[in-house]
Amino acid sequence: xxxxxxxxxxxxxxxxxxxxxxxxxxxxxxxxxxxxxxxxxxxxxxxxxxxxxxxxxxxxxxxxxxxxxxxxxxxxxxxxxxxxxxxxxxxxxxxxxxxxxxxxxxxxxxxxxxxxxxxxxxxxxxxxxxxxxxxxxxxxxxxxxxxxxxxxxxxxxxxxxxxxxxxxxxxxxxxxxxxxxxxxxxxxxxxxxxxxxxxxxxxxxxxxxxxxxxxxxxxxxxxxxxxxxxxxxxxxxxxxxxxxxxxxxxxxxxxxxxxxxxxxxxxxxxxxxxxxxxxxxxxxxxxxxxxxxxxxxxxxxxxxxxxxxxxxxxxxxxxxxxxxxxxxxxxxxxxxxxxxxxxxxxxxxxxxxxxxxxxxxxxxxxxxxxxxxxxxxxxxxxxxxxxxxxxxxxxxxxxxxxxxxxxxxxxxxx
Numbered sequence: 001x002x003x004x005x006x007x008x009x010x011x012x013x014x015x016x017x018x019x020x021x022x023x024x025x026x027x028x029x030x031x032x033x034x035x036x037x038x039x040x041x042x043x044x045x046x047x048x049x050x051x052x053x054x055x056x057x058x059x060x061x062x063x064x065x066x067x068x069x070x071x072x073x074x075x076x077x078x079x080x081x082x083x084x085x086x087x088x089x090x091x092x093x094x095x096x097x098x099x100x101x102x103x104x105x106x107x108x109x110x111x112x113x114x115x116x117x118x119x120x121x122x123x124x125x126x127x128x129x130x131x132x133x134x135x136x137x138x139x140x141x142x143x144x145x146x147x148x149x150x151x152x153x154x155x156x157x158x159x160x161x162x163x164x165x166x167x168x169x170x171x172x173x174x175x176x177x178x179x180x181x182x183x184x185x186x187x188x189x190x191x192x193x194x195x196x197x198x199x200x201x202x203x204x205x206x207x208x209x210x211x212x213x214x215x216x217x218x219x220x221x222x223x224x225x226x227x228x229x230x231x232x233x234x235x236x237x238x239x240x241x242x243x244x245x246x247x248x249x250x251x252x253x254x255x256x257x258x259x260x261x262x263x264x265x266x267x268x269x270x271x272x273x274x275x276x277x278x279x280x281x282x283x284x285x286x287x288x289x290x291x292x293x294x295x296x297x298x299x300x301x302x303x304x305x306x307x308x309x310x311x312x313x314x315x316x317x318x319x320x321x322x323x324x325x326x327x328x329x330x331x332x333x334x335x336x337x338x339x340x341x342x343x344x345x346x347x348x349x350x351x352x353x354x355x356x357x358x359x360x361x362x363x364x365x366x367x368x369x370x371x372x373x374x375x376x377x378x379x380x381x382x383x384x385x386x387x388x389x390x391x392x393x394x395x396x397x398x399x400x401x402x403x404x405x406x407x408x409x410x411x412x413x414x
Contacts, residue, residue, distance in 0.1 A: 034086035180239030277312035284323020310373035318345025
């Protein structure tokens, strides 16, 4: 029996096809249909299956299969019809087996091809994954470097804002101190002149020159000098007291710079900021306070004072030369501290409200501000894990409200 030529790289012979059929079942089926004596011989004359001895060399019937497979089933004389039926039956079984085998082999070939393709794709994915990991590592390093740059820039920004605030504070305080110093000095010069006049008049009286003394009394208007002298002393003492108060407020504000981060009453920081801001108000402006008892908060008092002073200074500038009212209030709002600074000033236009916390953004004229006050205020509040809300309308004033959670903790302030 010759082999079948399949649409791939090898031939399948009859013996191999027969091995695919269970031997016991095959023998039972052929014995039932062809009789007790039979055998299957391939084209080369080799007996593949045999049920018994066919010594008499009985007649044989051809067995022909699909795919050009030719073989013979042999049996005793007189069994031609049975052998022919068995041949047809076996031909059908082996043809079906061959088709199944071909389909299975094709399936395996497709599976192997798919597997090899998957292996190639897997290798490509591994190489791609390695590249992505390398890129991710590089990206992570770049991000860390950029974060460090941003952090350094933020710290420099914070220091710049502090220096600007200190400069503004120093300039304002110098002006406020110079006012009483100026009139105290003027009063002292006037008092020195009065003293000379009094000395000359009293000297004439002491020498017994009553007429000369009377003339000097009238000339220097000693009655007015004596009356005005008391006013000069009182006014100068008031100026000295004002200087003392300003210095005390500055000292109270500056003392927070050395204070460590600790549990503290935010009202203390608020009062210190109000004390300093009150000395820099424009004419006709005043600050009204309503500070309610608050819970203790883990805070950086110096940073909190700077944030509140920035809000108070902005409110003062919003009032302008027309004066007006600034209201500073505090209270508890659930588990948070609420600190509010409101003013009756010009308000903030809707178009710029979303940018007021941006660094270097300012609506003032060039040279009138750096645009860092509200930026630093917002950063400090966020470092305390809080937030700043803004409510404003043009011509109706603005309200800035700081919320600080009692249990929020404190992140690093730049």
